[in-house]
Amino acid sequence: xxxxxxxxxxxxxxxxxxxxxxxxxxxxxxxxxxxxxxxxxxxxxxxxxxxxxxxxxxxxxxxxxxxxxxxxxxxxxxxxxxxxxxxxxxxxxxxxxxxxxxxxxxxxx
Amino acid sequence: xxxxxxxxxxxxxxxxxxxxxxxxxxxxxxxxxxxxxxxxxxxxxxxxxxxxxxxxxxxxxxxxxxxxxxxxxxxxxxxxxxxxxxxxxxxxxxxxxxxxxxxxxxxxx
Numbered sequence: 001x002x003x004x005x006x007x008x009x010x011x012x013x014x015x016x017x018x019x020x021x022x023x024x025x026x027x028x029x030x031x032x033x034x035x036x037x038x039x040x041x042x043x044x045x046x047x048x049x050x051x052x053x054x055x056x057x058x059x060x061x062x063x064x065x066x067x068x069x070x071x072x073x074x075x076x077x078x079x080x081x082x083x084x085x086x087x088x089x090x091x092x093x094x095x096x097x098x099x100x101x102x103x104x105x106x107x108x109x
Numbered sequence: 110x111x112x113x114x115x116x117x118x119x120x121x122x123x124x125x126x127x128x129x130x131x132x133x134x135x136x137x138x139x140x141x142x143x144x145x146x147x148x149x150x151x152x153x154x155x156x157x158x159x160x161x162x163x164x165x166x167x168x169x170x171x172x173x174x175x176x177x178x179x180x181x182x183x184x185x186x187x188x189x190x191x192x193x194x195x196x197x198x199x200x201x202x203x204x205x206x207x208x209x210x211x212x213x214x215x216x217x218x
Contacts, residue, residue, distance in 0.1 A: 012160055014123065014169050028210050040213045047214060051121055051207035058205055060123055062171060096167055098160035101137050104149045105156060 010046070011071065012098040013063045019091040021056030028052055028059055030087040035061070038079030044070020059091070068097070119155070120180060121207045122172045128200040130165030137161055137168055139196040144170070147188035153179020168200070177206070 019027045028050065035048055044066035051060045065071040087093075128136045137159065144157055153175035160169045174180040196202075 012158075014125075014160065014171070016123075016125070032211055035213050040216045045215050047212065049121075049212045050210045051123065052210050054120075054206045054208060058207070060205075060207060062123070096169075097163045098167070098169060099163060101159045101161050102141055103156065103158045104144050106154050107149045
């Protein structure tokens with residue numbers, strides 16, 4: 001991990017799942033069930049948005065957490081695991097943790 | 110494109126750039142300059158957030174647009190091109206267009 005990264009700042013997770021288009025809706029349902037009722041009740045959870053790609057081949061969860069520690073504490077909760085394990089039978093998964101550099105809003109419109 | 114996709118709904122672009130960590134900050138600067146002053150003045154631009162991965166290997170721009178048409182109209186603007194062209198000399202790029210399935214907010218905390 002980058003040494004400049006501070007543990008008490010907001011982190012964003014952009015988790016990209018690759019899937020056969022015939023399974024995209026099933027994957028969406030599994031990730032929604034993994035999030036609803038456990039992840040969204042966890043301490044430090046700020047927001048998450050679930051996306052399906054127009055080409056059918058990706059499902060991406062974008063989430064913000066108050067800190068890395070809060071995210072890691074949630075990972076100890078077994079509640080979402082059955083849904084995630086089933087998701088990984090139909091998809092591959094590239095998780096990635098980010099810091100937010102900058103946010104842009106509309107200007108002059 | 111998925112036939113069920115409606116042209117007048119919000120679209121999200123999650124564009125993942127892969128980069129050598131020594132060039133990550135330069136890539137962040139180029140993408141910020143590509144966005145600032147042209148993309149963020151375009152009709153239909155709603156928001157964008159620029160992220161750098163903690164492991165140093167990715168830079169990801171998350172953006173929401175009011176419609177595909179608005180996004181495509183912005184793509185005709187030559188303003189951002191020099192920055193994007195320079196970015197592609199140091200990074201590879203996987204763009205992807207999504208629709209938003211669902212947004213999760215904190216519950217019961």
